[in-house]
Amino acid sequence: MTLTGTIPVPFGWFRVADSADLAPGGLASVRVCERDLVVWRTVDGTASCVDAWCPHLGAHLGVGGRVDGASIVCPFHGWEFGPDGANCRIPSSERINGRARLRTHPVIERNGLVLAWVHPLGDPPTFDVPEFPETADPDYLPFIIRSYVINTSVQELGENGIDRCHFPVVHLADEPPVIAEYDGSGDIAHVRTIVELKTPFGDFPGEIDVHQYGPGISATRFIGFVDTLLIATQTPIERDRCELRFHFTVRRTGTEAEAREIAELYVGHIDEQAREDVPIWEHKAFVPRPALSDVDGPILEYRRWAARFQVAPAG
Ligand code: FES
Ligand SMILES: [Fe+2]
Incomplete structure (x- = not known):
């Protein structure tokens, strides 16, 4: 078993500044x-x-x-x-x-x-990151931003999203979310998860749709209640230290104040989940050959995808 610090820093597009x-x-x-x-x-x-x-x-x-x-x-x-x-x-x-x-x-x-393609050997980019239509749409609120510096690798942050069985234990979800689709066959991974969206207005059957553009940036849309976009950037600082940053927006519904209230509720929930994960992330080891169960979700598929962005794979 090796410590998380032995996972190599990946290459990819990483946020180095906000344009503004x-x-x-x-x-x-x-x-x-x-x-x-x-x-x-x-x-x-x-x-x-x-x-x-x-x-x-x-x-x-x-x-x-x-x-x-x-x-x-x-x-x-x-x-x-x-x-x-x-x-x-x-x-x-x-x-x-x-x-x-x-x-x-x-x-x-x-x-x-501002995204920089950082590759240890100086190899050129293998994919692009698109403009997300919501970011230019005046119907969406300005981004609410949350930022964390965490002593773990970006690979651990990504693995958390498809590690379905930690949700009832760490985040007190009623059930593990159902991962309806995981496609890690290209540089841009796609994950679709079926969830019960808990809102102050009741529980709604919903979906979480994630496109992950390499290890450094993803777009998450919570579908079923209001239209949302969460851009998460994950920037390695060192092998075992990274910055996680959330940029969250919702489509305006009702008054500005109502839209903002809904956005703050979402952000509060995302923020709480991140804080719940931090103690696990900051103290866990990386297990290269994990002892898995039949309900763990696509952990190994995720790791194969993550290895696309490593010059020397984790192990
Ligand atoms: S001009 Fe940069 S070190 Fe001399
Ligand atoms: Fe988590």
Whole structure:
């Protein structure tokens, strides 16, 4: 049996900033996938993500560095680099250093999030993350956000959602949810779960529909009561430390205040579940060959899917 820290950090699209927090000309330091990264935006609006260390003599670009037009400027000797990572200016020199290059990570902006593709070998993205229609729909409330830093791997967070038998024990559900469909045959996994949605207005037969876009971002829709969208981002910091972040919205029904009340109830429920899981996550071991029962759900199918995003599989 091995501790959770032996599950390798996966590759994938990971949230490195909220779009609104990265203004034109802005820059931020982040720790993602055991790397020190800097995410920055040109004055024209292009977001980039680079390793923090300057290839000249190693200064950290996020500590005193700045953005000037379409370049990021190192705080040590003022070398400038473009969004492609190439050196484009050296102060007091007529020349550039054609071999000096910041290591860049591909960036997309979707649904108000800046996502970076972080791969330990620098391999290119194997899939895309779509715009979710709800995020541009004025009928939906602004996101309610909750964020947690948890001492576990992102793989454990993902496994929790399909580990049906922990729901009655940890979350005091009446019954384990019924997983009607699990499709982990591609980079985008799909899970459909039948549940009894408990609401202040009664219990409704419902479904939870999840699309998981690699290990770093998923879209969950609770179907049967009001229209909802939960974007969960799971960003590895270290092997055994990650940030879990919920972005939750509901379609406006009735008055603004009523819609907000419903949204807060959902968020309260999601928040409570996350907090209930934390003590288990932060102390459990990773069992590579678990002793399973016939009612555990698609744990091994999930692990095979998670292994798609590992250079060296867990074990
Ligand atoms: S270390 Fe960055 S310019 Fe010298
Ligand atoms: Fe849970």
